[in-house]
Amino acid sequence: xxxxxxxxYILICYGDTLVNLDVxxxxxxxxxxxxxxxxxxYNQKISFGVVNIDESNNIKSFKExxxxxxxxxxxxxxxxxxxxxxxxxxxxxxxxxxxNLNRMGNIKAFRHNKNHITxxxxxxxxxxxxxxxxFEFINEK
Numbered sequence: 001x002x003x004x005x006x007x008x009y010i011l012i013c014y015g016d017t018l019v020n021l022d023v024x025x026x027x028x029x030x031x032x033x034x035x036x037x038x039x040x041x042y043n044q045k046i047s048f049g050v051v052n053i054d055e056s057n058n059i060k061s062f063k064e065x066x067x068x069x070x071x072x073x074x075x076x077x078x079x080x081x082x083x084x085x086x087x088x089x090x091x092x093x094x095x096x097x098x099x100n101l102n103r104m105g106n107i108k109a110f111r112h113n114k115n116h117i118t119x120x121x122x123x124x125x126x127x128x129x130x131x132x133x134x135f136e137f138i139n140e141k
Contacts, residue, residue: 008078008080009079010084012075012076012078012079013076014075014076015075016075016119017115017116017117017118017119018116018117018119019074019076019080019112019116020041020115021114023076023111025110026040026078027078029108029110034106035078035106035108035109036080036083036101036105037077037079037080037083037118038078038079038108038110039107039110040073040074040075040076040109040110040112041072041073041109041111041112042071042111042112042113043072043075043111044071045065045066045067045068046065046066048065049064050063050066051063062092071111074112074118076110078110081128083105117131117132
């Protein structure tokens, strides 16, 4: 049903993330890179201190609440309509769709480095309620 209402591209949003992502920059990035799919990613800071330990259990270093080495998917995805509707029908889950398109296609990571709150738990929902005012979705520079 949705296919007939879509033009050339589809913006997929997971819905569990508050983010001030600049959609126009995502679209520009997607077009410049001629991507089949552009996935928004974020370099998440973890809530714990990290300890690097060697094989003899000697502590080599400490990092207090570092950013993860890997980037996380924040659930704003721009994809060509043709790719989405032709390929997605073959897979049972969105995860398998992404994995298979990545193997056969041209997926790019759009790095978001502004405000981001994920809401997967009641604690994260409480955090979002307390911190929503720090977001300036419209007027951020």
